[in-house]
Amino acid sequence: xxxxxxxxxxxxxxxxxxxxxxxxxxxxxxxxxxxxxxxxxxxxxxxxxxxxxxxxxxxxxxxxxxxxxxxxxxxxxxxxxxxxxxxxxxxxxxxxxxxxxxxxxxxxxxxxxxxxxxxxxxxxxxxxxxxxxxxxxxxxxxxxxxxxxxxxxxxxxxxxxxxxxxxxxxxxxxxxxxxxxxxxxxxxxxxxxxxxxxxxxxxxxxxxxxxxxxxxxxxxxxxxxxxxxxxxxxxxxxxxxxxxxxxxxxxxxxxxxxxxxxxxxxxxxxxxxxxxxxxxxxxxxxxxxxxxxxxxxxx
Numbered sequence: 001x002x003x004x005x006x007x008x009x010x011x012x013x014x015x016x017x018x019x020x021x022x023x024x025x026x027x028x029x030x031x032x033x034x035x036x037x038x039x040x041x042x043x044x045x046x047x048x049x050x051x052x053x054x055x056x057x058x059x060x061x062x063x064x065x066x067x068x069x070x071x072x073x074x075x076x077x078x079x080x081x082x083x084x085x086x087x088x089x090x091x092x093x094x095x096x097x098x099x100x101x102x103x104x105x106x107x108x109x110x111x112x113x114x115x116x117x118x119x120x121x122x123x124x125x126x127x128x129x130x131x132x133x134x135x136x137x138x139x140x141x142x143x144x145x146x147x148x149x150x151x152x153x154x155x156x157x158x159x160x161x162x163x164x165x166x167x168x169x170x171x172x173x174x175x176x177x178x179x180x181x182x183x184x185x186x187x188x189x190x191x192x193x194x195x196x197x198x199x200x201x202x203x204x205x206x207x208x209x210x211x212x213x214x215x216x217x218x219x220x221x222x223x224x225x226x227x228x229x230x231x232x233x234x235x236x237x238x239x240x241x242x243x244x245x246x247x248x249x250x251x252x253x254x255x256x257x258x259x260x261x262x263x264x265x266x267x268x269x270x271x272x273x274x275x276x277x278x279x280x281x282x283x284x285x286x287x288x289x290x291x292x293x294x295x296x297x298x299x
Contacts, residue, residue: 004070008034011074011092018076019096026100029126030092035073038119038150039089042068045080049091081117081143087236090178094233095120098199099127101217101230102174107131109171111191113164113238114138114178118147118157124176125154132156135172137164165241172196179238180211182246183283184218184225184265192220201235202259202278202285204250211237213250214259225265226290246280253277253285261287 002010012031021027036044045064064080065072073079078088099120104110106129115121115136125134133156138144144161151157160167165185169175173196175188180203188198198218203211215230253259258277266284278285 002071007071007074014076015092015096018093019100021096021100023100025127029123033122033126035119036070038117039079044073045083046072046077049078089116089119097231098176098215099124101199102176102197104128104174108173110134111169111172111175112136115147115159116143118150121157122151122154125157130156135169137162137167139163163240165238177201180213180235181238181241182243182250183278183280183285185241186282189225194220196220199230201233203235203237204254205237205247209237211235213254216262218265222290224290227262227265229260229262243280246278249278263287263289
């Protein structure tokens with residue numbers, strides 16, 4: 001019979017292939033961080049991401065499989081944190097793909113907005129190592145308290161309870177925004193160091209709390225911000241980081257497929273043009289590549 005450690009290591013390889021992870025350190029973190037520690041005492045409620053996706057349509061409910069065996073946690077399934085509010089620990093392969101896109105290195109300083117109970121925060125802390133650090137923030141006080149307790153053994157992690165849209169994380173090498181926004185928050189862009197990476201969900205609201213869209217990777221380079229799509233997704237919204245004026249533009253960009261063609265983020269003042277996918281007052285999501293955006297901003 002496989003031990004929990006055996007299952008965890010097999011699971012890490014499962015996530016490696018499911019998420020196309022190219023970071024050996026990230027795979028090793030999945031193999032070493034005990035998921036059961038972060039989920040609270042059994043029984044645990046596990047659900048398939050496909051079933052949860054169907055539940056977002058409102059046509060069916062989310063069903064869970066109940067287990068008290070920690071070995072069952074080491075599958076690519078979501079684990080419920082609060083069934084009544086449909087809050088879960090996230091699909092391991094989805095988070096793995098997003099963390100992999102951050103290109104984390106030892107010594108990096110990371111901001112994790114929407115850290116939940118801290119499981120993926122711990123995984124990133126393992127990757128950046130003791131010379132790096134992770135700043136986590138969680139809006140729900142109960143989850144934030146659990147994250148603080150769960151992560152108390154990491155000297156390179158701090159956890160805050162509060163609104164991640166108004167919180168200043170300081171200068172960072174990488175940021176994982178784990179809640180949907182209409183646009184990259186200007187403060188996040190300002191706090192990215194040179195070659196810093198921001199992975200952020202750009203979504204349109206489909207319910208008051210949920211949105212659909214794309215997970216985008218934004219890199220601070222050459223004095224500007226390049227951008228590309230990492231995955232499509234459905235995710236809880238970061239309400240305070242959403243601009244109601246951009247919601248209809250986001251809906252149009254998503255349904256037309258324009259959102260899949262993002263290449264840069266512009267911060268310069270300019271007139272709306274054919275490359276402007278989401279033209280806001282502070283941030284413009286553009287289909288122009290970084291070189292073209294930089295050239296336009298210098299004119």
